[in-house]
Amino acid sequence: MPAPLIEMRGITKSFGAVKANEAVDLSVAPGEILGLLGENGAGKTTLMNVLFGAYAPDAGEILIQGRPARITSSADALAAGIGMV
Ligand SMILES: Nc1ncnc2c1ncn2[C@@H]1O[C@H](COP(=O)(O)OP(=O)(O)OP(=O)(O)O)[C@@H](O)[C@H]1O
Ligand SMILES: [Mg+2]
Numbered sequence: 396m397p398a399p400l401i402e403m404r405g406i407t408k409s410f411g412a413v414k415a416n417e418a419v420d421l422s423v424a425p426g427e428i429l430g431l432l433g434e435n436g437a438g439k440t441t442l443m444n445v446l447f448g449a450y451a452p453d454a455g456e457i458l459i460q461g462r463p464a465r466i467t468s469s470a471d472a473l474a475a476g477i478g479m480v
Contacts, residue, residue: 398461400425401446401477406455408441415441416452447479448472 403421407414415438423429431439444450446457448466457464459475466472472479 397425399423399458400427400460402458402461403442403446404456404458406442406445406457407453408438408445408450409453416445419455443479446472446477 399422401421401423403419406416406419406421408416419438419442421429421431421442431442433439441450445452445455446466448468448471451467457466459477464471464475466475466477469479
């Protein structure tokens with residue numbers, strides 16, 4: 396089995412007292428189309444902003460094709476093939 400194209404492990408992100416993401420794991424296989432569902436305020440946009448480098452997570456890591464990736468800006472994300480609309 397190939398490594399996931401994108402993997403997020405243990406992503407945690409707080410805004411003050413609000414824990415927007417708590418130890419979130421997400422994996423996307425090559426060619427997979429994934430819907431991320433959750434109620435208002437569940438943390439979907441925060442998670443995608445972390446993936447796109449808009450927010451630095453408080454904890455957790457991102458792997459691209461099995462390799463740890465350092466995504467600290469939208470430029471890093473775009474260079475890794477990650478876009479956001
Ligand atoms: N920049 C921010 N500063 C402070 N709190 C924030 C910020 N961004 C998000 N939050 C808070 O983090 C939590 C998660 O918000 P987020 O926008 O990620 O949820 P969402 O799942 O995208 O919600 P929606 O379905 O409304 O788009 C909410 O409680 C929100 O108020
Ligand atoms: Mg949102």
